[in-house]
Amino acid sequence: MNIKLKNTNIHPNILIHISRGFTLVELLIVIAIIGILSSVVLSNLTGARTKAYDAKVQAQLANIRQDAEIYYISNGNYGVATSSCSGGMFADTVSGMSKLTVSVNYPVGENTIVCYSKGTTYAVSDNLASSTTYWCVDNTGASKQETTILSTSTATAVCP
Numbered sequence: 001m002n003i004k005l006k007n008t009n010i011h012p013n014i015l016i017h018i019s020r021g022f023t024l025v026e027l028l029i030v031i032a033i034i035g036i037l038s039s040v041v042l043s044n045l046t047g048a049r050t051k052a053y054d055a056k057v058q059a060q061l062a063n064i065r066q067d068a069e070i071y072y073i074s075n076g077n078y079g080v081a082t083s084s085c086s087g088g089m090f091a092d093t094v095s096g097m098s099k100l101t102v103s104v105n106y107p108v109g110e111n112t113i114v115c116y117s118k119g120t121t122y123a124v125s126d127n128l129a130s131s132t133t134y135w136c137v138d139n140t141g142a143s144k145q146e147t148t149i150l151s152t153s154t155a156t157a158v159c160p
Contacts, residue, residue, distance in 0.1 A: 053107045053129040058143075064100045064124050065137045071095040078122040078139065078157075085115035089122065114150045116157040123157040125150035136160070 071089045072078055079089030085101040092098060099105065101115055106126065112134075113126040123138035125146065136150055136159035137143045148160050 050129045054135075056107060057126050057128060058135050060100055060106065061124055061126060061135055061137045062143060064097065065141075065143065067092075067095045067097045067100060068122055068139065071097060072139075077119050078117045079119070081118040083114075083116050085113055085124075088117050090115045090117065090124075112149065116150060118157050121157040123150050123159055125159065 068078060068089065071092050071094075074094065075089075079092075080087075082088035082090065084090070085103075086098075089095075090097055090101040101113065101124070103113055106113060107129070113124065115124045116122065121139050123136060125134045125136035127134050127149070128145070132147075134146045134149050135144070136146050138157060138159045140158060142159045144159060146160050150157075150160065
């Protein structure tokens with residue numbers, strides 16, 4: 001709406017535009033656009049969360065491999081034979097291993113950490129969230145994705 005003012009203090013050729021706010025249709029369009037954008041962002045976050053979980057599992061197991069070598073240097077072996085993540089070298093506080101094998105340090109709901117050591121060998125695996133695969137590390141330096149979980153009934157502790 002344009003109004004021509006006839007005030008003597010204002011030049012007669014100046015037009016003033018009066019705005020009364022947004023219409024209901026304009027507001028609904030903006031809300032719809034925000035809703036569409038938020039749904040796209042939220043759907044992308046699900047994939048990012050899964051990748052973050054997998055990265056955390058891989059980092060934790062890499063730290064276990066480092067701490068196992070610290071334990072080996074200090075003790076001359078990988079400890080007594082155990083298939084428990086809370087026993088043997090996996091319970092060692094000096095090397096820091098005990099903090100890395102506790103299930104609460106892994107994301108909730110996906111944790112199936114399996115530990116096995118037998119004097120001269122060890123292996124640890126945990127499942128990955130992005131698929132039905134597992135990440136495994138052992139004393140040979142292996143750090144790899146596997147399709148089967150680590151077996152604690154084998155004669156030696158190595159990744160499958």
